[in-house]
Amino acid sequence: MDRRQQEQTIVNLIRALGTSLKNRRLYPPSHPLVRSAVDKCFSDILLFFTERQELALAISDGTLVFEGVPIFNLTSSLDLFIARLSAIGIPAVVFEKGLAPEDIERFILFLHETKEEGLSSSDVQERIEKMGVTHIRVKPPMDEEEDDYSLARNTYDNAVNAVVLLMQEIRMGRIPSGAESERVVKDITGMLKRNRDAIMALTLIKNFDEYTYNHSVNVAVISLAMADALSLSPQEKAEVGVAGLLHDIGKTQLALDLIRKPGSLTFQEFEEIKKHPEEGFVLLGKMPHIRPTSAYMVREHHLRYDRKGYPVLGPDYPVNPHSQIIAVSDCYDAITTMRAYQKAKQPLEALEIMGKLSGKSLDANILAVLKSVMGSYPIGTMVRLNSMEVGVITGVGPAGMGPIKIQVLVDRQGNPLPRPEEVELVEIAATTPHTRRSILGTVNPLLYPEAQKGALLSTPPS
Ligand SMILES: [Fe+2]
Numbered sequence: 001m002d003r004r005q006q007e008q009t010i011v012n013l014i015r016a017l018g019t020s021l022k023n024r025r026l027y028p029p030s031h032p033l034v035r036s037a038v039d040k041c042f043s044d045i046l047l048f049f050t051e052r053q054e055l056a057l058a059i060s061d062g063t064l065v066f067e068g069v070p071i072f073n074l075t076s077s078l079d080l081f082i083a084r085l086s087a088i089g090i091p092a093v094v095f096e097k098g099l100a101p102e103d104i105e106r107f108i109l110f111l112h113e114t115k116e117e118g119l120s121s122s123d124v125q126e127r128i129e130k131m132g133v134t135h136i137r138v139k140p141p142m143d144e145e146e147d148d149y150s151l152a153r154n155t156y157d158n159a160v161n162a163v164v165l166l167m168q169e170i171r172m173g174r175i176p177s178g179a180e181s182e183r184v185v186k187d188i189t190g191m192l193k194r195n196r197d198a199i200m201a202l203t204l205i206k207n208f209d210e211y212t213y214n215h216s217v218n219v220a221v222i223s224l225a226m227a228d229a230l231s232l233s234p235q236e237k238a239e240v241g242v243a244g245l246l247h248d249i250g251k252t253q254l255a256l257d258l259i260r261k262p263g264s265l266t267f268q269e270f271e272e273i274k275k276h277p278e279e280g281f282v283l284l285g286k287m288p289h290i291r292p293t294s295a296y297m298v299r300e301h302h303l304r305y306d307r308k309g310y311p312v313l314g315p316d317y318p319v320n321p322h323s324q325i326i327a328v329s330d331c332y333d334a335i336t337t338m339r340a341y342q343k344a345k346q347p348l349e350a351l352e353i354m355g356k357l358s359g360k361s362l363d364a365n366i367l368a369v370l371k372s373v374m375g376s377y378p379i380g381t382m383v384r385l386n387s388m389e390v391g392v393i394t395g396v397g398p399a400g401m402g403p404i405k406i407q408v409l410v411d412r413q414g415n416p417l418p419r420p421e422e423v424e425l426v427e428i429a430a431t432t433p434h435t436r437r438s439i440l441g442t443v444n445p446l447l448y449p450e451a452q453k454g455a456l457l458s459t460p461p462s
């Protein structure tokens with residue numbers, strides 16, 4: 001099973017557990033409505049036991065987590081089961097191989113009968129064992145305690161893997177359905193809602209070897225954050241996210257040497273590169289799960305606001321109103337990434353450069369949205385504090401308006417700290433007596449190469 005099938009199976013499983021719990025309130029355990037939901041649930045779990053010894057589902061802040069990655073795919077009708085687990089105080093359920101339908105039945109009975117809240121895992125474990133449950137554990141393994149940063153990390157890595165597989169498939173001449181891309185976008189959307197800073201900070205991981213893959217995910221994340229700021233509908237958001245994720249998919253049709261070529265391109269080579277938006281449009285058109293709107297956005301991501309880009313589409317061509325979201329985030333991610341032929345720019349510098357493109361290649365209004373999303377000190381900006389320490393911005397809160405979080409990397413004497421220290425500024429300006437630290441201004445990260453190396457999410461805040 002791939003991740004999408006696994007998630008779908010888990011969603012079905014939770015649905016069956018919820019139904020069985022709901023029906024248990026109304027009917028005796030032998031009633032067919034209770035029985036059939038338990039049997040359904042049992043057969044779903046069995047699918048997992050062909051590949052693994054156990055199936056562990058954790059609950060973190062009301063979200064279901066499977067193998068470290070949150071599943072945001074659940075509809076509200078599935079909340080009953082999770083709500084019961086959370087209320088009772090169960091942080092994770094582990095179904096072990098050897099499980100029998102009776103285990104599920106008794107566990108449901110336990111959830112149904114238990115009225116106390118906030119029980120400890122060991123207490124719950126003891127009680128279910130007494131009820132005869134043998135292959136369900138509620139104690140999470142020690143290392144499964146997840147915080148938002150590791151959830152975001154797993155969501156991000158999962159998205160990168162999905163892009164790698166998708167591009168491989170296309171290079172081999174197959175056409176993927178696009179369902180996996182939809183799922184990835186749902187996960188990123190959910191993660192942005194849960195903790196925007198945590199996932200936005202990951203867009204700063206600029207892995208040079210994997211440029212296209214990370215870049216695709218970064219453009220999806222930044223585009224979705226902008227779609228949020230624009231209050232687009234859930235469907236529009238999904239379309240923008242998928243377009244961001246797949247905007248450069250047409251590059252699979254170009255020679256690898258050309259895509260990886262460092263330095264400047266010849267006229268002929270650039271003419272080749274210019275084909276990728278149209279190639280992407282054609283590919284997306286063949287993928288049954290991709291909406292036409294996403295395909296159009298992919299086609300138009302290099303068209304430029306003044307329509308002087310490529311492909312040439314004529315003055316009457318109706319440009320999709322959201323294509324500029326992709327163009328703007330594409331530009332931002334490219335400028336802030338170090339390439340063989342270009343030094344990475346600091347976020348504020350990137351925004352300044354982009355300001356000069358306003359009204360030409362980029363739409364001023366959409367650029368303003370990016371600026372508001374990034375806040376006055378965008379995530380990833382290296383700053384000096386009034387304490388003379390140097391750190392990197394790791395959080396700006398929703399819509400760039402929240403408390404600023406900084407990882408301090410260099411102490412007041414200029415020595416790199418062995419482990420970054422996370423601090424939170426109550427306000428940017430030191431106007432309140434409570435604010436111990438404030439930002440003096442940005443610093444050039446090249447002055448602190450050692451600190452920068454260990455910076456950011458290689459060491460998530462503890
Ligand atoms: Fe592109």
Ligand SMILES: [Fe+2]
Nearest residue numbers: 215247248330
């Ligand atoms: Fe791109």
